[in-house]
Amino acid sequence: MPPLRNSSPTKPAARRGYHHGNLRQALLDAAVSLIETKGLDQVSVREVAKIAGVSPGAPFRHFPSRTALLTAVAEQATDRLIVEINKALAATEGENSLMQYRAIGIGFFRWAITNPVHFQVISTRTAIDFEGSSLVHRNGEIRAAMVRLMSDAQTEGLLRNTDASDAARHAVAGRALAYGLARMYIDGQFPSWGLRGADPLEEVIGMFDLFISSIAV
Amino acid sequence: MPPLRNSSPTKPAARRGYHHGNLRQALLDAAVSLIETKGLDQVSVREVAKIAGVSPGAPFRHFPSRTALLTAVAEQATDRLIVEINKALAATEGENSLMQYRAIGIGFFRWAITNPVHFQVISTRTAIDFEGSSLVHRNGEIRAAMVRLMSDAQTEGLLRNTDASDAARHAVAGRALAYGLARMYIDGQFPSWGLRGADPLEEVIGMFDLFISSIAV
């Protein structure tokens, strides 16, 4: 698997004009920390501006709307997700397609658990402009990789099922499982389901492996 | 499986005092239709009041806060979910534990697909007061039923795995899968994953059955 491409290389920070150096990034950081402390719904552009030390209207020089600001946070979140996925994929050099599919799941879990705020921003689609951003394309590449790897796994005879349509369904099921597990963990539901392990990452990987081994030959 | 208990039986509508009859319910209905048309984030108490034909302050006679109003919508959503689950469970009279676990999944899917707005309200936990409502208890009963049924399935020798801790993990995995599939369907992601079947309910049940049959003996 060649690594998934990430967004354009970091542009050089705009010099001067704003006394802190780079207002755009300062606003993104302020937004993330506000989401952490007060939750996504409570994020106001005005408070983000205040944290960054600028007037209420200043953010609109950099983002056309509150939605655009949150969408930019989601873009940043996707950057990090793709980094984690590529890291996990790189660790499966020479392994078979099913193990590479598994690696994408692992990367996703590692990202979600270490960046709960970013996970929340991406998964709350009503707060961002998903369709109108690069998210639809980059998310599509992750999906395409998952579908292709599962299809390859079928061709390579790694799956118990032999019906061609099952590969597509397994690819979706794995994604739904990963998403659901991450969401349940972030929402703090694990303890009530009897999952009290010290390491949630090990816990979700264990369950994902149950899925992988149950479809494998 | 005895049917899950639902909330208190419908109270008789308060007579008079408000010219439409029952403001509380009128507000809930207005909230649901607003969520449908403008999305959860765009719901304002003021506009809900306007739709119901009352002044901006009137809703606060019935709900202490915007969150409480949305939480009441979530309670109503849970009522419907439990109805669907009980319907599905009733149809599995005499079948084994694993089939009853499956029935809960079917009920959940039928509910989510026919009530996408209610699904969204319940699953967006930041918009409601989950912990401070009856939701935590009633949701807990659904969870307990799933855990017990999967554990019974293990005891009855219906599962391939024999490790006792696997039953708990299968119970969670099924829930995460069901949640993830419903969410992906509601978000309109099915077509891009190649799932273009006319009946989404059949589609998700098919994938849930893949899960059930992969853990069954």
Place this chain on the structure above:
DNA sequence: ACCTGAACACCGTTCAAGT
């Protein structure tokens, strides 16, 4: 008992004016 309508402290967003 229930609703009105003014009031308060917030919002998102715009835009002329400043530097």
Place this chain on the structure above:
DNA sequence: ACCTGAACACCGTTCAAGT
């Protein structure tokens, strides 16, 4: 080129006053 600060049309919530 970028930021300020006033302005506008909104919010959620409170509360005295009406019926």
